[in-house]
Amino acid sequence: MKKILEGKTKDIYEIDGHHLLMKFKDDVTGEDGVFNPGADQVGLKMEGISQLNLRLSKHFFEDLNEMGVCTHYCDADIEDLSMKVRKANLFGHGIEVICRFHACGSFIKRYGAYIEEGSKLPAYVEFTLKDDERNDPLITKDALIVLEILNKEDYEAIETLSRQISIYIKNECAKHNLELYDIKLEFARDIETNNLMLIDEISSGSMRVYQNGHVLDPFSLSKIILQD
Amino acid sequence: MKKILEGKTKDIYEIDGHHLLMKFKDDVTGEDGVFNPGADQVGLKMEGISQLNLRLSKHFFEDLNEMGVCTHYCDADIEDLSMKVRKANLFGHGIEVICRFHACGSFIKRYGAYIEEGSKLPAYVEFTLKDDERNDPLITKDALIVLEILNKEDYEAIETLSRQISIYIKNECAKHNLELYDIKLEFARDIETNNLMLIDEISSGSMRVYQNGHVLDPFSLSKIILQD
Structure with a gap:
């Protein structure tokens, strides 16, 4: 190979x-x-x-x-x-979608003047570009459309799907008394069928999960969820 | 005073x-x-x-x-x-609205992997927060709503108004064979009437204007527009 x-x-x-x-x-x-x-x-x-x-x-x-x-x-x-x-087939050079149930990470870095770390958010969804050189910049719906990375229909389909998947993961965490703070998802189109699909991985590297108000390390998170 | x-x-x-x-x-x-x-x-x-x-x-x-x-x-x-x-009365601690007719400045810093400096944009509008400490971060429509800085109606009214005002300024520049690349506007509500209104200044410090493919310095820009 x-x-x-x-x-x-x-x-x-x-x-x-x-x-x-x-x-x-x-x-x-x-x-x-x-x-x-x-x-x-x-x-x-x-x-x-x-x-x-x-x-x-x-x-x-x-x-x-x-x-x-x-x-x-x-x-x-x-x-x-x-x-x-x-x-x-990636959208552009790759996009990431973040779904946030609590404010932390880059959201606080940007909007810390308006919200306290850990505050609840209503499955808020935002998009970033995969671009290491430019620190994965945040991008608005309008910019995604203007730059022809997504059209309006793609944007809305990805936004809805991200929220559905993130809520499923949040519920999986809740079964173990864990709280999903945020999760990063990636989407692309199937090269054969052209279907919109979730790609990459869904693991400790893609999410922040809290137990009793403290962020879980990757090992503990995986072991708790995999225990059943 | x-x-x-x-x-x-x-x-x-x-x-x-x-x-x-x-x-x-x-x-x-x-x-x-x-x-x-x-x-x-x-x-x-x-x-x-x-x-x-x-x-x-x-x-x-x-x-x-x-x-x-x-x-x-x-x-x-x-x-x-x-x-x-x-x-x-400001929205939050103040918001800025940028209307872009050509890609330059922070747009290129963020999205330079997708667009060349100077490329045309269709009166694309984006919002940033006035927050020196956090380098005036870009903010999406959804985040403005989630953080209760704007509601959906305010967002849409400001977006439409920004585009109208920016197109007026672009046309004013065009009368002198100048090309408006981008412009930054600020909005707030009248403390007495609660009307949405354009605030701050509209001057060489708020816009990038080009003449024959080169950005104009603030003195030349002002003098050309004020000559009639």
């Missing part, structure tokens, strides 16, 4: 014209050695986190596929630390 | 319960001694620019008032470098 991308937390291989293999790594995003799911750099290595992230992604993606949500997930090989997925 | 605010480019005095006096200064925004209407710091002094900015604001505001656009402008005293305006 040909390696087509060496990512920050995953390497990507081509299986065939319609499928990719994602190999999970033990690298996680963060700054100055501190884990931060909102960071766009790899900050540290956490031994064993690749397997937990893969198991968590498998858990969520299988549920979502069963619920009829279109995702890129085909299957996972836990021993091999790999996930087989459908090949996708 | 009581000075109630020492601003970056203007000082503000209270005339009475419903009126303020804005005293224009020769300071302009910029970075490292270079003029930049998009900057949020005072970068340099330009002798005489206060009078030109006041004359330009007077010119635009008088036109707008005549056109029936609600503004805070009452009158101007050119010798005194001052403008009498109606007192306003």
Whole structure:
């Protein structure tokens, strides 16, 4: 198999014209050695986190596929630390959608004059561009349309789908008395069917989850959700 | 009169319960001694620019008032470098609206992966918060509503009004073969009537104007527009 991308937390291989293999790594995003799911750099290595992230992604993606949500997930090989997925055409060079149930991270950095850290938000959705060089800038609906990254219908479909998926994850967390603060999702179009689908991973690296008012570390989060 | 605010480019005095006096200064925004209407710091002094900015604001505001656009402008005293305006209640701690006809400044900093400097934009409107500490962050319609800075109706009224005013200014520039690239406007509610109105100034410090493909310095811009 040909390696087509060496990512920050995953390497990507081509299986065939319609499928990719994602190999999970033990690298996680963060700054100055501190884990931060909102960071766009790899900050540290956490031994064993690749397997937990893969198991968590498998858990969520299988549920979502069963619920009829279109995702890129085909299957996972836990021993091999790999996930087989459908090949996708990105919107532009890639977009990220953040759904926020509580104010934290970049939302507080931007709007801290108006809201306190941890305050509730009503499944508020915002879009950022995947662009390391420009620090993944926030982008408005109008700018996405003007730059022809999304049209109005795509924007609204992605916004609705993000909210649905995020509420499902929030409810999964709530079953274990955990509180989802925010989650980052990625979408693209299936290269074969052109369907809008959820891509990337859904794991400790994509979300902030709190237990009794404190953010959970990636290991504890994965272990609690996977315990059943 | 009581000075109630020492601003970056203007000082503000209270005339009475419903009126303020804005005293224009020769300071302009910029970075490292270079003029930049998009900057949020005072970068340099330009002798005489206060009078030109006041004359330009007077010119635009008088036109707008005549056109029936609600503004805070009452009158101007050119010798005194001052403008009498109606007192306003800000939205939150103040919002700025940018209308863009060409891509430049912070738009390129954020979205330079998708568009070349100078490319045309269709009167694209975006909002930022006035917050020096946080570098005047971009804010989406949804975030303005979630943070209760604007409601949906306010947002849409301000968006429409910004586009109308910006197109008027663009046409004023075009009369002199000048091209408006972008403009920054501020809005608030009249403290007495609660009317939505255009506030602050409309001058070389609020816009980027090009002549034959080159950005005009504040002096040339003011002198060309005021020549008739």
